[in-house]
Amino acid sequence: MTKQEALFNYCLRLADTSLILAQRNAEWCGHGPFLEEDLALTNLSLDLIGQANSIYQYAAQVEGKARNEDDLAYHRSEREFLNTLIAEQSNGDYAKTILRQFFCDTFDFYFYAELVKSKDETLSAIAEKSIKEITYHLRHTSSWVERLGDGTEESHTRMQDALNEIWRFTGEMFEMNEVDTILIKEGIAVDLNSIKSKWESKSKEILDRATIKIPANAFMQRGSREAKHTEHLGFILAEMQSLPRALPDAKW
Amino acid sequence: MLSKEQITSLLSAIPDPEIPVINIKELGVLRDVVVNGNEVEIIITPTYSGCPAMKQIEDDIISSLERNGIENVKVKMVYHPAWTTDWITDEAKEKLRKYGIAPPEKTTADKGALMGKKRALECPRCGSKNTVMISQFGSTACKALFQCSDCKEPFDYFKCI
Structure with missing residues (x-):
């Protein structure tokens, strides 16, 4: 694998994760538990789409095959997407949506803080921009995880159920492969081992405050680094890509 | 060809599409104007990554300059340094x-x-x-x-x- 191929793959991993998570959050539009949360989730979704957009633009430039950001988002299939498995999990109830977002925000918070130091100027600039937004997201989701977990009996049970369901998708966020090896050597990529303990301790701190317990000896599902997905991604893409695939020449 | 200052002052008349009482210069979105022969490059930066107004701002810049006889316009979006509210005058x-x-x-x-x-x-x-x-x-x-x-x-x- 060349450095260029590795960088393209790396950008897709980041952009796909942001886009698919954004698409999931956007499903709440008009269905939020109350107006302010409806707005919060769509705002959050918009930030994620913006981040995905700028990374796709860079990926297209790195690839150099005259594709653009829309081609990458709308004209690739399931087995080409490199988003993390946690991002594509179904919304479930609000507890599950918030917890999924919290785990991703915590990851992004530490990840992008490191990516700012990347020797790749474009990725560093995008990270510098994104970290400001992610800081807001994390503040919002961590307060909701705590409020729901340490809330009523009903909300506590739902948050605990959400954790039991989602926890197994958190392990592979830190998985590294040849792409990481090549780019870490170049000073471009973030060594995921370096942020894992920070992610664990922040997660534990908030889950403790939320009085919910991490499942013991949980099996960790993996696959996204090889573009192997859970049953959900195909359905997400079918909906998200239907318009540009049906009308590929449509313009705004 | 208009000077950098003249172009900047032209673009300062463009309102932010979502908050029309302030213009893109005082909001800090308009970062720089580079005049190179008969080519003009306008540097802008988004307030938020997903700000949907950026496309509108880009279109407004291009049409404003076209109305003033400048056709060779490139709008470039930069992320660094990241926009901050401290730039709002x-x-x-x-x-x-x-x-x-x-x-x-x-x-x-x-x-x-x-x-x-x-x-x-x-x-x-x-x-x-x-x-x-x-x-x-x-x-x-x-x-x-x-x-x-x-x-x-x-x-x-x-x-x-």
């Missing part, structure tokens, strides 16, 4: 307040206002400091929602980043 902050949006404080002084900590944000309508945050997220990506406990009016706060 004091004059523009006053315009925001009069428009009903509580302007951002200095980033170094702020933060607390959005972290739920007690911080007296002034109601842009009645001036009371007896205000509470309703949501960190408001009508656009750059705003949070507050309410005045005295005049009871909800208001937008341009959040500091």
Whole structure:
């Protein structure tokens, strides 16, 4: 694998994760538990789409095959997407949506803080921009995880159920492969081992405050680094890509 | 060909599409104007990554320059240095307040206002400091929602980043 191929793959991993998570959050539009949360989730979704957009633009430039950001988002299939498995999990109830977002925000918070130091100027600039937004997201989701977990009996049970369901998708966020090896050597990529303990301790701190317990000896599902997905991604893409695939020449 | 200063002053007439009382120069979105022969490059930066107004701003820049006979225009979006509310001029902050949006404080002084900590944000309508945050997220990506406990009016706060 060349450095260029590795960088393209790396950008897709980041952009796909942001886009698919954004698409999931956007499903709440008009269905939020109350107006302010409806707005919060769509705002959050918009930030994620913006981040995905700028990374796709860079990926297209790195690839150099005259594709653009829309081609990458709308004209690739399931087995080409490199988003993390946690991002594509179904919304479930609000507890599950918030917890999924919290785990991703915590990851992004530490990840992008490191990516700012990347020797790749474009990725560093995008990270510098994104970290400001992610800081807001994390503040919002961590307060909701705590409020729901340490809330009523009903909300506590739902948050605990959400954790039991989602926890197994958190392990592979830190998985590294040849792409990481090549780019870490170049000073471009973030060594995921370096942020894992920070992610664990922040997660534990908030889950403790939320009085919910991490499942013991949980099996960790993996696959996204090889573009192997859970049953959900195909359905997400079918909906998200239907318009540009049906009308590929449509313009705004 | 117009000079850099003339072009900058032309572009300063372009309002922000979502908050039309301030223009793109005083908002800090317009970063630079580079004149190179008969080519003009306009450097802009987004307030938020997903700000949907950026495309509109780009179109407005191009059509404004076209109306003034400049056809060879390139609009370039940069992310570094990342936009900060500290770039909004004091004059523009006053315009925001009069428009009903509580302007951002200095980033170094702020933060607390959005972290739920007690911080007296002034109601842009009645001036009371007896205000509470309703949501960190408001009508656009750059705003949070507050309410005045005295005049009871909800208001937008341009959040500091």
